[in-house]
Amino acid sequence: MATLSSADKNLVAMYAGGYRPGNRFPGGYLIYDARNDSISGIPELPSDHSHRAIGCESAVVMCEAAAAGNDYFLAELVRVWPDGSQAALWLWKSSVQKWDLHPSRVPLPSSTTGHFSPDLCFSCWGSVLCWVDLLKGMVLCDLKQNCKFSFIQLPKDCPTYDADSDDFTYSSAEEFRSMACVAGEIKFVALDECDEHQPEKGLELTMWTLSHDLSGWKESCKYNVENIWANEAYKPAGIRNLPPSYPVLSIHEDGVVYLVLNDLRELDYGLEHMGQWMLRVDIGNDKVQFYPNGEKNSVNSLLFASEFSAHRQHLQDHPVLLPPLSTVSFAYYRHFIYVYYH
Structure with a gap:
């Protein structure tokens, strides 16, 4: 193992x-x-x-x-x-x-x-x-x-949580937050309610960039999850409006984040996992790339992007993330998102 x-x-x-x-x-x-x-x-x-x-x-x-x-x-x-x-x-x-x-x-x-x-x-x-x-x-x-x-x-305007509190409903912080070095800059992304006092406003994806002198964070962009559901790439899939989770920052494309959608249905005998999908969201250009082939296996651990598979091919161009069919369970409970050069 x-x-x-x-x-x-x-x-x-x-x-x-x-x-x-x-x-x-x-x-x-x-x-x-x-x-x-x-x-x-x-x-x-x-x-x-x-x-x-x-x-x-x-x-x-x-x-x-x-x-x-x-x-x-x-x-x-x-x-x-x-x-x-x-x-x-x-x-x-x-x-x-x-x-x-x-x-x-x-x-x-x-x-x-x-x-x-x-x-x-x-x-x-x-x-x-x-x-x-x-x-x-x-x-x-x-x-x-x-x-x-x-x-x-963490950024001052980022919500604070106590993982030991009964109010913390996530299995882990990776469900709604991530950090990575993106094109030479440290980026932090969080998926939170737009307004904790008005939860009906929905979820919002927020990205911050750390200054080069490490003195503080600057908000880069915000993106409401409703924009994803309204996108023309999402609607034809025929799935309901699912809240995204497990954000993954692209390590080469600024403003691009990958998200996981899990369809859990409450049935008489309990919850059943109906499928899983991945989205590529280009926040700056308001573009959503949807991979509609739902998988029955549920990702319940940290995802992260890597360029190592590009070096296997001995090519030297810019890597991009592959669709979910190339997402593999590489080890015991961590998952890899492979990248390749083209």
Whole structure:
């Protein structure tokens, strides 16, 4: 069993087996290189009883920008116990083939609603590692600045949630939020009610862009879900107006987000999953591309975009996302959206 954690260009980082930092399950890490269709094993972290997993998937892979070959970094952020208010960084460099523990500790943001726990992770700009808690914020580490750490709050006008509250009806934050590096800029997308005091106004998709100096977020665009339902590409499908979920930001096209539609019907014997569809929404141009072939299998975990399959084809153009028929269950419970070059 292997579980996806992150991807960068031609590389994909996975956990092997049930291993996570601090647990007793056997395993380690796997790096898949699409350029030569190979898998390399990386041993588990050196034993340290005070280091525990900070999230389910927190291993960030990053191609080394200055390397002429296939060198890369793998970074793992771990929580330091007993109090759990700090984190430590382990770094693996493929050219050295060993784990190094960064000497400084990383203060984690305090919260009354539980510990900082990354929902997703990614790398950007050839030197920056990102761990994102979609309800609290993001920890950044810049390797070029001697592993300088920063904590970035979520946008101020973004609704706040307590995942432990009875009012939190989502199975996970990934159902309605996501973050990624899009064409060199860090973007955050959220799917929320237009007005929490007027729920009849419906759902709205909002996108923010992080400033290059990391000083704050700027709202990029808004898009009401009713625009999707009214679109000429949606109506001929003959399905009811379904609320979208699991937003996925295109990593190469600004303003483009992919959404999942799940048709759940309440029958006498309980809920039945009737089908699943994917949408490509170009917010800036108000265009919706609808993939109508509903699948019975339900996506109930994080989706993310990657360009690694383009490197398998050894082509060098701009990647685009494939329709749902090419969405595959790549590992235990993470799903991949393949991209290709044309």
